[in-house]
Amino acid sequence: MTKMMKKVMVMMVMLVAVFAISAVPAQAATRTTKLQLNVKQTKMLKFTRRKLPQKAKVSWTSSNKNVVAVNRNGKIIAKRPGTAKIIARYRKNRYIYVINVKKAVKKASSAPVKKMSSSINKASDRLYRVEKTIYYTDGRVESIIYYYYK
Incomplete structure (x- = not known):
């Protein structure tokens, strides 16, 4: 009977370990990049460094649409001076771009x-x-x- 009790105890410990591991929620991956743009400048953003599937639906949102606007393909346009966050989401992963927009400085002509x-x-x-x-x-x-x- 002691062998039977040992087997039952080992099975119980294994079940508890399996449930404990599966009960921990998966952490969503978040990466952040900082960019600086001038007013009226555009840039195409990418979600990650690796290639996504062909029909992957990435959602793009701007925290301040008056400063930086973003379309559904990840192209941004800087509208006014200020700071905004662009958040790209794909499944449980997030990619955050912190965009700092400055007023463009007019350069003096270098042509003779x-x-x-x-x-x-x-x-x-x-x-x-x-x-x-x-x-x-x-x-x-x-x-x-x-x-x-x-």
Whole structure:
């Protein structure tokens, strides 16, 4: 009878171990990436580094749609300066992108100037119009107009 009791005890311990392992919920995988964009800049986001099945349905959401908008394919567009989170979900896995949007800084032209011209026209007795035109070698033309009273 002692052999029988030992077998029953071993079976009970095994059953308890199996139930304890299966009762622990699976942890969802979460990864985070930080990005920085300028206003009106777009970027295509990917869910993970590995390839997903062809018909995998990944849901994309934005925490602040006024700052960053996202479409169903993961393409984002930066709308206004600020910070937003883009969350991609596939089954129990989540991928979080923290997007920081900054105002774009206008760069000075690096193209050399081909030609410059300026003209002064009298608009009325005391009003003068000054026009300055800059022709760049890359084909751009920039015109600046000033008015002043004498």
